[in-house]
Amino acid sequence: RSLPTRRKTVLVGPALGELMMLIFLAPLLEADLRTEPHLELYAFDASSAKAGACATVTNLELWETLYMLAEEKGCHVRLDWQGREQSGLRILDNRSSVAGLTIMLPWKVVLQYSFRRA
Numbered sequence: 018r019s020l021p022t023r024r025k026t027v028l029v030g031p032a033l034g035e036l037m038m039l040i041f042l043a044p045l046l047e048a049d050l051r052t053e054p055h056l057e058l059y060a061f062d063a064s065s066a067k068a069g070a071c072a073t074v075t076n077l078e079l080w081e082t083l084y085m086l087a088e089e090k091g092c093h094v095r096l097d098w099q100g101r102e103q104s105g106l107r108i109l110d111n112r113s114s115v116a117g118l119t120i121m122l123p124w125k126v127v128l129q130y131s132f133r134r135a
Contacts, residue, residue, distance in 0.1 A: 058119070
């Protein structure tokens with residue numbers, strides 16, 4: 018069998034999507050799992066008019082608990098479940114656990130943004 022020619026090949030469809038995903042995720046592929054976790058937590062929310070983010074600092078025990086809730090069986094934690102209960106998404110309803118653990122933390126607003134109206 019001969020080697021492929023040196024002509025250019027144009028990728029389309031799923032092959033292009035997979036290659037683009039690899040390019041975008043490449044910086045994240047190297048991880049040092051021995052490092053301590055960053056104990057600052059962030060919360061983000063957005064609507065069609067505004068967006069914002071808050072941050073707080075936690076301890077390692079709370080961080081590990083939140084991590085286990087968020088990563089349980091590959092699911093995400095959502096706090097905005099209204100209208101999503103019947104969506105068919107595989108998302109665990111851990112909002113009461115997460116809210117109970119995080120509501121008393123000293124959150125500070127780190128970003129506020131209002132979108133321009135067209």
